[in-house]
Amino acid sequence: MIGATLLAAAAPAMLVAAAPAMLVAAAPAMAQERGAHAIALHGAPKYGPDFQHFDYANPNAPKGGEVKLSAFGGFDNLNPFILRGQTAAGSGLVFQTLTTGSGDEVTTEYGLLAETIQIAPDRSAVSFTLRPQARFSDGTPVTADDVLWSFQTLREKGHPLYRTYYADVVKAEKTGERTVTFTFRNTDNPELPIIMGALSVLPKHAFENRDFAATTLEPMVGSGPYVVAEVQPGRSITYQRVADWWAKDLPVNRGRYNFDRLRYDYYRDLDVAFEAFKAGAYDFRLEHSSKNWTTGYNTPAVKDGEIVREEIKHQDPQGMQAFVFNIRRPIFQDRRVREALNYLFDYEWTRANLFYGLYQRTKSFFANSELAATGLPSPAELALLEPYRGKIPDELFSKPFEPPKTDGSGNIRPNLRAALGIFKEAGWDLKNNKLTNLETGAPFRFEILIAQADLERVIQPFLRNLERAGIEASIRVVDTAQYQNRMDNFDFDMTTERLAQSLSPGNEQRDYWESSRADQPGSRNTIGIKNPVVDALVEKIIAAPDREAQIAATRALDRVLLWNWYVIPHWHDSVHRVAYWNRFSHPPIAAKYGLGFSDTWWVDPAKNARLTSSARRAAAP
Incomplete structure (x- = not known):
């Protein structure tokens, strides 16, 4: 799923369906001909056509008051749809999308700017009919031409992620006074109607004399609250x-x-x-x-x-927060090296001494959700994974994934011995207390890039353990603008990052993991993964015919990512x-x-x- 923070609110600062009948609200066939008030990826929407408000909203809540909030770093841009600049906090409040999700359902979208949503019987297209009362903040109506202009502009001049999301849209056209239809390349990507519903609609007239791709501190016209x-x-x-x-x-x-x-x-x-x-x-x-x-x-x-x-309490999926390797760097390209480094992070000591017993260790890229791989692969997962036996780690088939553990005392000698043994297999050995490459004689040295100085208290104990293994590691703290620029251009060795996930992964997984995104500036494949098996499993997720298939494919992908040791997992709650x-x-x-x-x-x-x-x-x- 794309998520409001990406397409409706901002470019990074953070859906699969079954048969057509499952994409529209459970209603007679005529409802599909007229268009539906909502679409659900699996099953039927919780709220029917005559609902009055979401259960978690108080319709009698009083309006008023000024609220002060905090943000970290700085900003130099009010356009959240482009790669350049640091976008201001809260910028998504200015804009609206064709549809909006509810906070108590998995991947269900209700008409917002769109009054109705109509999906072609063969899933080859989706049409959105705008509400006649929809207005921008300058009083001008929101039109079908604005929808078309927004789609074309975001794809051509917006953040690179939009080109990924809209890659399978072959045509966008005005098919009625207030109706826009998007036609798809094929019919096996059932998330596409929901992706198009997440399109932020911008005013064409407000950008006629402006460069959309340029940063701006001039307030933008939107249709939001x-x-x-x-x-x-x-x-x-x-x-x-x-x-x-x-x-x-x-x-x-x-x-x-x-x-x-x-x-x-x-x-x-x-x-x-x-x-x-x-x-x-x-x-x-x-x-x-x-x-x-x-x-x-x-x-x-x-x-x-x-x-x-x-x-x-919440049920938000927590994704993966971790020390993230940039495997474009030669020292991190060997899976064994990445595994060895996992042995040198003492999470148990960190939790007891720095976290006051709070949090739990993250063991999945889809933590705190049913999408997380646990135990051994299920039959459905094995059906997806067996064709790649020999191309993926053998442990995946025989062991549940567990990050290395310690006794929490701070004594990591067993882990240190294990790490040094794995390093030696990978061609690194201790010489004069320095971990050295046996072929080139180069020392093992890297930098951890961060933008939040408070993370140093967590990283410093990790650095001490790295030093015990003969590794020269340092921390580089930069401001948020420099950090974002360096991340967009993959100019780092290791960093700390949260790879956020939704409850219904889909097309956005391409931007996280696929080979084609590894060298695309601004993509979320910050790790630099170029793995054909990962590519294939992402496509299985996108084309999953039902929720069960989606879960199995996501868990299979999770296992491949985990056992390749692309990160050193952190914690979540x-x-x-x-x-x-x-x-x-x-x-x-x-x-x-x-x-x-x-x-x-x-x-x-x-x-x-x-x-x-x-x-x-x-x-x-």
Whole structure:
């Protein structure tokens, strides 16, 4: 699945179907002729044509209030659809797509800009008919010509990922006053109707005298619930809710987008940002630091209930966070070298001493989902994997994948011995306490590139273990703009990265893993994988005829990726840890997928009044 953060919101900063009858809402055949209100990749949509609002949204939530949030680094661009520049936080709030997903279903899309969706009986095409009331923020109607222009422009001038997503679309045409039809290259890629529904529609007239591919700090015209109200380049950006937004009463939007103003202030130091939150400089914080969560909130504001800490369970797939190898580098091209390096990361010690016992080890590229490979391959997986026996690691067939473990004491001698043994098999050996290439005499040396200095506390113990193996490794901390530029051009040895995933992987897997993307600047194949077996399994995922086949193909791919040791897995969790000043409320039913703070929370007038009164008393002489 593409995901809102990619096509509807921003280029990287983070779907497969069965028969045609399963792609449209469960309804009589006539509904397909008229067009459907929603499409589901598997089964039928949860919400019928007459639904009033999503279960996790409060239609009576009050509108109002200004909310301050934080962002890290800086920004120099308000166009989230191109490769260049650092896109501002929250930029996706300005734009709308043809369809939108729900937060409690797997890959179901409901009409947003599109009033109806009609899929050809043989799945060779999909048509979207626009809502007559759809408007851009400058008051002009959203037209079929805007849809066509957006598709063509994103494919030709947008981020390179769009060319991957739209590669199988052979024709886009206006087939009615408000209708656009996309025709596909073949009928065995059932995700394509949903991919096209995720198309962000931009105003053709607003770009007639502008270079779309150039970065800009001029606010862009969109059709979303917010417009850019104020820009302080690199420092802050403020969004204003559109009071007469054309889509505010649509069932998919009732109870959503409740804040009048959203302001993102940028911080270049995460410790400074944390202290700023406790001082009241911003309102809401998604806490990623176990140290902060465990020890950092011992403040009067927390004790007095002015700051609320909450753990919210979720079912979001966690993907893979890891130390990522750039296997374009010669030293990382041998699978055995990558395996040996896995033995030198002491996760058990790290969890006990740095994470205060929080988190769990990641053992899958699709962690926290049913897509994750566990145990030994199932019969369905074996049917996919057996043809490649001899071309993939033999262990895949006989062992469940497990990253190397330690006893957590900090004594890694058993792992060190194992690592050095594997290094020797790969042509590296200790000489004068330096791991040396037996053929060239070159030392084993690499750099870990990061943009967040707080990661150093996790990386430094890893470096000490690498040093014990005779490896010269260092940390390079750069600003976010330089980091993004270097990642886009694969200018790194190793980095830390989260490879995010959806619950329904599909065409986007090409951008992550396929050989054709390994040398494409800006692709998400940051590892540099060129593996024909991986390519073939990705295509199996895309063409899977049903959910069971999709799961089997994804698990098979997972096993091949894991046993090739392309990464050193980190950790993940199944709760959102949030802290916020006690002026908000949220619906009693949380979405299964996603936190939805700026989406479904609201400023509670009574709580806000109490908090304001308390602050005034504290400030009084």
